[in-house]
Amino acid sequence: MVFTFIDSHCHFDFDPFKNNEVSYLQMAKDKGVTTLVVPSVNQSNWNHVSRLAHQFDEIYYALGIHPLFITPSYERELENLGELLDGKNKKCVAIGECGLDFWYPESDIETQISVFRQHCLLAKQHQLPLIVHSRKSHDMVLKLLREIQPERGGVIHGFSGSLQQANQFIDLGFYIGVGGVISYERAKKTKMVISQLPLDKIILETDAPDMPLFGFQGEKNSPDKVRNVFEYLSLIRKESMQTISETVYKNTTSLFGI
Template sequence: MLIDSHCHFDFEPFCDDPGYYLALSHQAGVEKIVIPAVGQRNWQAVRELAERFPGLYFGLGLHPLFSAEHDANALAQLESELAAEVGLREKKHSHCVAVGECGLDFAIADADQDQQISVFAAQLQLANRFELPVIMHCRKAFPELLRVLRQNTPIAGGVYHGFSGSYQQATQLIDLGIKIGVGGTITYRRANKTRNTIAALPLDALLLETDAPDMPVAGFQGEPNRPDRLVNVLHELAAIRTESEQIIKQVTSLTTAELFRIQV
């Protein structure tokens, strides 16, 4: 079994016919999907998908890319939503497995860096309060993200999704209990730095992801990415590492299930 640790399954084209795209995923062996929310506008959508279809799980968070959409009460509302989900989780009725997607994105034009840092730190604190892992996004802000993480280290761990950094950056994250999200970047032969880094990291520090419909894998540029193409990431990971594809599949699936407390 494979688990897509990061897929925006409530986005187009999936929201038009989720049953069809889930069938494609199951045929490829991708049986479980974690859907990170981006803000108040899709918290309910990800929850409803997870309630409707077995094997879907979600995170609730405030994505820095959509900072302009987060109103003044966003953090208070997130706290309330997470508290409700934790109450349901105790009764085995919640599919909420993380806080996220959250993080820092200083690549945005006129980014309010102080505001992003404040909101990110607050979400890390909520994750610790509710003992949930975090799903993190970062662009052009690694030193700042690392500093905030060290000040608010997630007690339940987390994942840095779509990793494309250096070996040193990866090990700094791993030392804080953060897993490394491996996606379509490694399917491009020109991405030597990322491929070499991912090849050298401990296997049990890696999660597989698609970031669908974003981050297309090689050979499908210009098309929406899909969760069934997680197998392309798996194949390429096996090609650049020493372990067999079966071992990589087993270890990454187990690591993902343990992080998000998903039964397998």
């Protein structure tokens, strides 16, 4: 049976992909992965992800500032981001990676909130979906999304919260990003949540080269592993593999307009 996939979150500008793009894209294609969405982390790689998207038909990109990559010059970066989005082309399909990360005690929470609020406003202005990083911060992310109400929604990347939180994001027009965490036996809560979500609100991702699946610990993750994520998803869902594949693919093309 032939399945087709999109990796909705792959940092394809990072090592080990640099200068090896063709071989990794072929590896992905061999597993049915036809398309990648490559988010950026801050101004330092906006040009790189844009160039990749123009070089390869399979690649689309997003522009944003990751909460763990906020620099002292973030205000100027936000101005530059707005200017880039004013002149964006059709291969720029989202704003991100952006969001909140309260994992580290030393985090500058107020700055993170300010920067994420600006991303939400830009998403509303440019009618683009958001790729949202949310770690130990779901309640604040929900608060900001309710306040600003970006119409195109987006995806909560690498979701590992509660079923209630997932449904709250879905009610705001967001999809839930499912990655390699569901391959681990210890991830019982996350697997339970993902098993109960509406299938038409799920999209697949790798977060490559990070978040390796079970059995690949210590290795660099890669976009071909979306196929593995799909197989693990099929183990915890009641729908057929065909239905899951077709629905998740359609979800992703609908979200990003690709």
